[in-house]
Amino acid sequence: MIELEDVWKRFKKEWILKSVNLRLNGNGLFAILGENGSGKTTLLKIMCGLIKPNRGRVRILGIDLRKDKSYKRYIGVLLHENVLYEELTVEENLKFYAKAYGCYSEIARNMSKRLGLDKYMSAKVKDLSFGWKKRANLVRALLNDPKVVLLDEPFSGLDESARIDVCEILKELSKDRIVIFTTPVSPEIDCKVFRLEKGVLHAGIAD
Numbered sequence: 001m002i003e004l005e006d007v008w009k010r011f012k013k014e015w016i017l018k019s020v021n022l023r024l025n026g027n028g029l030f031a032i033l034g035e036n037g038s039g040k041t042t043l044l045k046i047m048c049g050l051i052k053p054n055r056g057r058v059r060i061l062g063i064d065l066r067k068d069k070s071y072k073r074y075i076g077v078l079l080h081e082n083v084l085y086e087e088l089t090v091e092e093n094l095k096f097y098a099k100a101y102g103c104y105s106e107i108a109r110n111m112s113k114r115l116g117l118d119k120y121m122s123a124k125v126k127d128l129s130f131g132w133k134k135r136a137n138l139v140r141a142l143l144n145d146p147k148v149v150l151l152d153e154p155f156s157g158l159d160e161s162a163r164i165d166v167c168e169i170l171k172e173l174s175k176d177r178i179v180i181f182t183t184p185v186s187p188e189i190d191c192k193v194f195r196l197e198k199g200v201l202h203a204g205i206a207d
């Protein structure tokens, strides 16, 4: 379960998010659709605790993000930024993060194979193309076997075949997880879509 209650966010004098309410009661695949600059990344970062809202409350699996940091072990996050160490290989990175999480999940191993990442395990991250870095970051986000997966524009910059793979992976993950992704264009995947327009999230409730 994930719940945002009357969430507001302002940068300088501009309100980017205005009373966002979102309640997802069950597992599934959910998209946040909005044009460039509409606040999708800001909303996603609020959901994973990287940005604090000016007002409002966020709960993940019943845990209030302001009061308890234990929610972190249940979430997996893919952002635009590469969070892997450039000088380390893909394998070294994944092992490093797995050690930090105390977990190298089956789902991450599985997805790594599905994405064809195995052939780049001994490559340094700095030598990977954008799309392959993105695949590696996606696998990293799944290392802790998260119950809630938050993905900022997971399809952008990927080639056709990777987009198809990621579609299949998201569908599979969403069978027993909450998977939320942002997108600036209508998603080509069967999911529940929430529109973010001028800081307002429309119809933010799904059972």
Ligand SMILES: Nc1ncnc2c1ncn2[C@@H]1O[C@H](COP(=O)(O)OP(=O)(O)OP(=O)(O)O)[C@@H](O)[C@H]1O
Pocket: 011, 012, 016, 034, 035, 036, 037, 038, 039, 040, 041, 042, 043, 184
């Ligand atoms: N740290 C910040 N300081 C000031 N303004 C910010 C900050 N982060 C985001 N913004 C502004 O908030 C607005 C929403 O940005 P955000 O990145 O959330 O939009 P987005 O929908 O994800 O955009 P895109 O589709 O282009 O990635 C933009 O006007 C952006 O300039």
